[in-house]
Amino acid sequence: MSFNFAKKRPLIVSGPCSAESKEQVEATCYALASTGKVDLFRAGIWKPRTQPGCFEGIGVKGLPWVQEIQKKTGIPVAVEVATAKHVEQAYQHDIRVMWVGARTTVSPFAVQELADAMRGKDISLLIKNPMNPDVALWDGAVKRFLAAGIPAEKIALVHRGFSYFGHTKYRNVPMWHILLHMKSLYPNMVTLCDSSHICGCREYLQEISQTAADLCLDGLFIESHISPDTALSDANQQLTPSDFETLIDSIIWRKENADNEEYNSIIELHRSEIDQIDAELLDLFHRRMQISEKIGREKKKNGVAILQSPRWEKIVSRSLYQAQKLGLSPDFMTKVLEAIHVESIEKQKKIMNE
Numbered sequence: 542m543s544f545n546f547a548k549k550r551p552l553i554v555s556g557p558c559s560a561e562s563k564e565q566v567e568a569t570c571y572a573l574a575s576t577g578k579v580d581l582f583r584a585g586i587w588k589p590r591t592q593p594g595c596f597e598g599i600g601v602k603g604l605p606w607v608q609e610i611q612k613k614t615g616i617p618v619a620v621e622v623a624t625a626k627h628v629e630q631a632y633q634h635d636i637r638v639m640w641v642g643a644r645t646t647v648s649p650f651a652v653q654e655l656a657d658a659m660r661g662k663d664i665s666l667l668i669k670n671p672m673n674p675d676v677a678l679w680d681g682a683v684k685r686f687l688a689a690g691i692p693a694e695k696i697a698l699v700h701r702g703f704s705y706f707g708h709t710k711y712r713n714v715p716m717w718h719i720l721l722h723m724k725s726l727y728p729n730m731v732t733l734c735d736s737s738h739i740c741g742c743r744e745y746l747q748e749i750s751q752t753a754a755d756l757c758l759d760g761l762f763i764e765s766h767i768s769p770d771t772a773l774s775d776a777n778q779q780l781t782p783s784d785f786e787t788l789i790d791s792i793i794w795r796k797e798n799a800d801n802e803e804y805n806s807i808i809e810l811h812r813s814e815i816d817q818i819d820a821e822l823l824d825l826f827h828r829r830m831q832i833s834e835k836i837g838r839e840k841k842k843n844g845v846a847i848l849q850s851p852r853w854e855k856i857v858s859r860s861l862y863q864a865q866k867l868g869l870s871p872d873f874m875t876k877v878l879e880a881i882h883v884e885s886i887e888k889q890k891k892i893m894n895e
């Protein structure tokens with residue numbers, strides 16, 4: 542039977558990064574099952590490794606192991622699929638929950654091949670975000686599976702972070718606004734956080750998982766292994782079943798709303814204050830752009846270039862100084878100032894070209 546994601550919150554998926562041996566799968570999954578906190582198992586059978594020569598998955602040999610686990614525990618197993626053949630082989634072994642990895646979601650050819658292979662089958666699907674923060678690519682993958690007849694309640698969106706050039710504290714940087722954008726396109730689709738692949742280590746799993754819960758995601762996708770340090774893939778980020786249980790117990794799941802009159806009236810009041818301030822901000826932006834345009838006209842009349850760097854640097858340093866005194870983060874303020882500057886330049890460019 543496929544799995545109806547929408548029925549439970551929080552929805553917890555856990556299991557090893559890779560199925561390595563029958564014993565490892567059994568020991569991990571039975572220990573996880575005994576916590577009573579797992580709704581779905583995960584186990585990679587085919588592993589998309591960036592570098593050749595790494596452990597690339599046990600392959601079909603592992604399918605009977607997970608098939609048996611599923612039968613004995615009654616907990617469905619999800620496996621990653623990247624080709625039509627994977628879909629067929631997993632399906633033949635009673636696997637009805639599959640996931641599309643980040644390296645596959647980026648490829649419309651691969652996604653279409655999977656969608657065609659799933660057409661007419663009873664499959665639930667977890668679609669991970671693509672490697673790069675591109676909403677259209679993620680959305681495109683969802684559309685291809687919906688068009689192949691997988692119903693929305695059998696699709697879950699998994700935020701696993703985005704690859705990034707340069708050093709960051711995460712293996713894949715979380716970009717919550719991309720996930721929230723997808724949530725606005727598919728408000729009823731279940732959203733999960735793959736904290737393991739975001740973090741790449743055990744250290745930040747709690748913090749990232751709690752952020753996901755705070756942002757009202759519906760559940761977690763966590764890698765667990767009976768002996769994480771000896772795992773053949775992603776050893777640094779996997780948890781023992783007992784650490785997994787501690788993590789899950791530590792997460793506070795917040796509700797979308799509260800049924801409480803006092804809360805509702807306070808929120809209502811603050812929301813009307815915010816609406817008023819937003820209206821004032823819009824008016825201020827409008828007035829600022831009008832003045833930019835006036836300056837642009839004067840520059841044009843006098844043959845002066847759009848950009849005078851010293852003037853802009855002065856605005857930035859003055860604003861950042863004020864922002865600091867007001868407790869506004871320099872990062873936020875820099876983004877706002879840059880957006881204003883880009884728009885001002887656009888306005889003046891238009892005037893120069895008139």
Ligand code: PEP
Pocket residue numbers: 558585589621641642643644669701735738
């Ligand atoms: C995985 O879940 O094991 C995996 C390969 O993940 P991702 O596609 O997010 O890298």
Ligand code: MN
Pocket residue numbers: 558559764774775
């Ligand atoms: Mn992994």
